[in-house]
Amino acid sequence: MIWIDTVLQGILLGGLYALFAAGLSLVFGIMRLVNLAHGDLIVMGAYLILVLVTLLGLPPFAALLIAMPVMFCLGWGLQKFLLNRTLGDDILPPLLVTFGLSVVLQNALLETFSADSQRLPTDALTTASLQVGPIALGVMPLLTFASAVLVIVGLNQLFYRTSLGRAFRATSDDAVTASLMGIRPANIFATATGIALVIVTIAALYLGLRANFDPNIGPARLIYAFEAVIIGGLGSLWGTLAGGIIIGVAQTVGAAVNPEWQILSGHIAFLIVLLVRPRGLFPRAND
Amino acid sequence: MSYSVSVQTPASRVATAAAAVLILVLIALPFFAGRGTIRDMFFILTMLVLAQFWNLLAGYGGLVSIGQQAFVGAGAYALFGAVILWGIDPVPAILLSGVAALVIAVPTAFFAFRLNGAYFAIGTWVIAEVVRLLVAQWKTLGGGTGTSLPREATRDMWFVSLIEDALGVRSAAARDILAYWLALLLALATIGGIYWLLRTRRGLALAAVRDNVEAAKSVGVDASRMKWIVFLTSALGTGLAGGLIYMQKARISPDAAFSVTDWTAYVIFIVVIGGIGTIEGPIIGVLVFFALQSLLADFGSWYLMSLGVLAIVVMLVAPRGLWGLLSGRTGLHLFPIRRRLSGGQLTQAEE
Numbered sequence: 202m203i204w205i206d207t208v209l210q211g212i213l214l215g216g217l218y219a220l221f222a223a224g225l226s227l228v229f230g231i232m233r234l235v236n237l238a239h240g241d242l243i244v245m246g247a248y249l250i251l252v253l254v255t256l257l258g259l260p261p262f263a264a265l266l267i268a269m270p271v272m273f274c275l276g277w278g279l280q281k282f283l284l285n286r287t288l289g290d291d292i293l294p295p296l297l298v299t300f301g302l303s304v305v306l307q308n309a310l311l312e313t314f315s316a317d318s319q320r321l322p323t324d325a326l327t328t329a330s331l332q333v334g335p336i337a338l339g340v341m342p343l344l345t346f347a348s349a350v351l352v353i354v355g356l357n358q359l360f361y362r363t364s365l366g367r368a369f370r371a372t373s374d375d376a377v378t379a380s381l382m383g384i385r386p387a388n389i390f391a392t393a394t395g396i397a398l399v400i401v402t403i404a405a406l407y408l409g410l411r412a413n414f415d416p417n418i419g420p421a422r423l424i425y426a427f428e429a430v431i432i433g434g435l436g437s438l439w440g441t442l443a444g445g446i447i448i449g450v451a452q453t454v455g456a457a458v459n460p461e462w463q464i465l466s467g468h469i470a471f472l473i474v475l476l477v478r479p480r481g482l483f484p485r486a487n488d
Numbered sequence: 489m490s491y492s493v494s495v496q497t498p499a500s501r502v503a504t505a506a507a508a509v510l511i512l513v514l515i516a517l518p519f520f521a522g523r524g525t526i527r528d529m530f531f532i533l534t535m536l537v538l539a540q541f542w543n544l545l546a547g548y549g550g551l552v553s554i555g556q557q558a559f560v561g562a563g564a565y566a567l568f569g570a571v572i573l574w575g576i577d578p579v580p581a582i583l584l585s586g587v588a589a590l591v592i593a594v595p596t597a598f599f600a601f602r603l604n605g606a607y608f609a610i611g612t613w614v615i616a617e618v619v620r621l622l623v624a625q626w627k628t629l630g631g632g633t634g635t636s637l638p639r640e641a642t643r644d645m646w647f648v649s650l651i652e653d654a655l656g657v658r659s660a661a662a663r664d665i666l667a668y669w670l671a672l673l674l675a676l677a678t679i680g681g682i683y684w685l686l687r688t689r690r691g692l693a694l695a696a697v698r699d700n701v702e703a704a705k706s707v708g709v710d711a712s713r714m715k716w717i718v719f720l721t722s723a724l725g726t727g728l729a730g731g732l733i734y735m736q737k738a739r740i741s742p743d744a745a746f747s748v749t750d751w752t753a754y755v756i757f758i759v760v761i762g763g764i765g766t767i768e769g770p771i772i773g774v775l776v777f778f779a780l781q782s783l784l785a786d787f788g789s790w791y792l793m794s795l796g797v798l799a800i801v802v803m804l805v806a807p808r809g810l811w812g813l814l815s816g817r818t819g820l821h822l823f824p825i826r827r828r829l830s831g832g833q834l835t836q837a838e839e
Contacts, residue, residue, distance in 0.1 A: 235606030237554075286804055292605040296552050297760055297803050304753055305796035308789035420748065424617065427610045431603070465621040468614055472599055475611075479602040 206336050207457045208450055213338070215429075215449030216346030217411070219442040220404035221422050222429035223352055224397035226441045229430065231373045231393045232288060234295050238303040240423030242398060245306060246272055246405030247414050251319055261321045265406045269399045276398030281391040288390070303419065310416035321409035345407045349445070352400055353438045359396075369393060421464075428471040434481025443482060447474070491831040495687060495824050503822040514672055518655060518665040526661075526668045530736060532778050533671040537678045537729040538751065539758040539770035541722035544682055546756075547765035549718035550698045552605075555612025556752045558596065558619045559589040559723045561745035563730030565623055568740050571641050572629065578637065579646040582670070582731040589727020590720060592619060597719045601712070613748065620746035634741025642738055667736035674732060678725055679823075683767055685721075686825045694718065695825075698765075749792070757799045763809025767823040772811045 225239050236242075246268065253264035283302075287294035329340040360366040368389050371379040376386040408414055408422070428448050433440025448467045455466025474482070518526055538556065546552045566588030570581040596615045603611040624632040643659060651662040685691050696704035697711045705711050730751075734740050744750070754777065762773020777795070784791040806813050815821060 235610070237606075237609070283800075283804075292550075293546070293552060293764065294803055294807060296606055296609055297756065298800050300554070300753070300756060301760075301796040301800040301803070303796075304749075305793050305800070308793040308796070311789045312793070420613075424610065424614055427607075428614065431607065431611075461625065465618065468618045468621070471614060472618070475599055475602055 202335060203457070204454075207453050209336060209338065210342065211450030211453035212446050213342035213346045213449070214453060215442070215446030216342070216349035217404070217407055217445070218425045218429045218448050219349040219445030220345065220352060220400065220407065221426035222433075222441045222445055223349070223356065223438065224400040224404070225423075225426045226430045226433075226436075226438060227356065227400070228394055228397045230436045231369050232390050234284065234288065235299070235427075236284075236394075236397075237296065237299040237423065238306055238419075239401070239426060240421065241303045241306040241310070241419035242401050243405050243408060243422050244414060244416060244419045245310060246398075246402040247321070247409040248310060248314055248319070250402070250406055250409060251321060254322060260324075261406060261410060265402060268402050268405075272398040272402045273395040276401075277391045277395035279398075280394035281387065284394065285387050285390055303423075307416055307419055314416060316415055316417070318413040318415040319409070320413050321406070323410060327410055341407070341411055345411070348403060348407065349442060352403060353442055356396075356400075356438055365392070425467070428467065431481055432471060432474045434484035436485035437481075437483040440481060440483035440485075491829060493827050493829055495827055497821055497824050499820050500822055500824050511676065515669075518668060523661050523664055526664050528778070530664065530668045530671050532774055533668070533675040534729050534733050535754065535758060535777065536770060536774045537671070537675050538726060538755045539762075539774055540675075540678045540682055540767070541725040541729075542752075542755045543759045543764060543767075543770050544685075545718055545722045547759065547769075548686070548694050548698055549715060549722075551715060551719060552609045553600075553612040554609045554748065554752050554756075555596070555600075555614075555616035556722075556726050556755065557746045557748050557750070558592055558612070558616035559726035560730030560733070560751040561616070561623065561742070562588045562592045562619060563727030564734035564740055564745045565626075565629060566727070567731040567735055568629055568635065568637065571637055572635070575641075577644075577646050578641060578735045579666075579670070582728060582735060585731025586724045586728040589723045589730065592727075593720050593723030596723075597716060601715065601719075616746060616748070620742050623746070624742040630741070632742060634739065634744070636740075637735075637738040664736070667732065670732055674725075674728060679767060679771075683823050683825075686767075690714070690717070691825065753792075754795075757795050759809075760799045761802050761809055763811030763813075763815075765808070766811050766815070768815070768821075769809050769811040773809065776810065 221240075221243060225236065228234055228236055249268045249271065250261060250264045253259055253267055254261055257264070259267070283298065284295065287298045327341050330337045331340060331343065358366075360369060368379070368384050371382065372384060372386050372389045379389075380386055425445075425448055429441050429444035432444030432447050433442070447470055451470035452463050452467040455469075456463035458466075514529075517529065521529075538560070542553070542556055545556075563585030566585045567578060567581045570576040570584045571578050576584070596612065599615060600608050600611045623629070629635050642663060645663065645666065647666050648659060648662045651657070651665050652659060655662070655665065657665070686694070693704065693709040694714055696707070696709055697714050701711050730745070734745065758773035758777045759770050760773070761776055762771065763769025780795060780798075781791065784794060802809055808816070
């Protein structure tokens, strides 16, 4: 019984990792850009929500509604004025610029908020649980997982049902031809990063509600997100969810065997998938 | 008419002479410099070695790794393991550091080469994390909290008593001087070795692979073999540097030895600011890095922040770094690798 419980908790944890990963997957799918500052942007989102909660006395979920448009604008500007300038055939500039950005963000947060770990204020909801037969499932993990599924459904709808989605797909396939059809790739990229940061904000809310965070935890979130994307296969959002679940289950099962093995077993699961299926479980894009 | 292919330039001949003088001064440094200077120079030289090897990997091999700390840490822990468990002297144990890094590098390359570009970068990072977490389980070497080199081992280290007598210094200072000389040796061997590699046929193949993989393959360059050679070489050098750094520190912990900031972020910034894809770049970069550190060290995170901003600006405004700016303006090459044709028919026609 305890094993079923462990696996279920792992699946729900996978929802959080899928939320971390969805923004990364979106940006990579459209412009082949890997944002090494992704993890630090998640942490920044969590601090933004914390500031809104403390200054305005809002509940965290209301603060999310204010934080999302702020983060969208930030992502839009970041892409338009900084990251677009690094795109091209050479892989070095985007990698090194986003790596630099990661270090800058981390230390800016450290300078502003100190290294103390923080947590978003919790209420009855965060500690509540649902009794399913003999197993107790936390409401917060369930909510996280549901949000991950909703975000992925939403992104898929956006991609295949709207004109913006059509523009995304066209630019992703061939930016030059798309620009002949009246699409401005620079603006499309900026919008995509904006949307990615909206998802980052949702991920940040659950990060802050479920556990403590401090300015240094960004890179580890980037690694989990990256592992979920690779396991799922590039370009597949449902694959990303599956990847997140695999990492989550590997971590909880590892932790059940020996608490020191939690992070390690997540990484090992990733390496095994990489060994057996180098292109991930549900590959779609070719690179 | 005879013609000749030359690689040397007037500037490089002057540079060779100047370098010879500089090397003599550096060798003699412990005879007239204080302990603080020796320690600073040790830091500069070891960072230079790490930067040269990362530059070989990313600048020449096109392999952007964020996992070099795996090799620093593996090298350092191999040295501590050899000294503590087998009682080997720390100085020869540095060689084992290189071997350990190579042993880690083979499976790392096997996994990481399945990923391309940016995913290669994060893949190497994941593997470095795995190595760190595994080493933290190694209880005989202190587990997660780390351990120190035994006092007897550092006291009776090779050459230390020799240096004590020759220079009339205390044992601790003699250890710093020994570490400095070893770092100097490693740095000279690194720069010399990389320069030699780039001037051979292999170096030409490497440049071809970096510039265009498909074109290089079509003229018969084995691209994947070049990737392996570059990756293993830089792992070996990084491991040796890691062993040496922790021989001098004499105290280790997994978080410090596998620190992504200390052993990869700084190194990337040094190479990018100085000029990626050149031998001169990391040398300029490490001097800028050290100057900034001396100026801003008291400001903690502001220091890292300004380093990051500087690297971003350099990457956007001058992607070839400070040395690229300088050499672009002046045509200066201290370590020329371009082959230039002189003499022959063309000269006759001109006459």
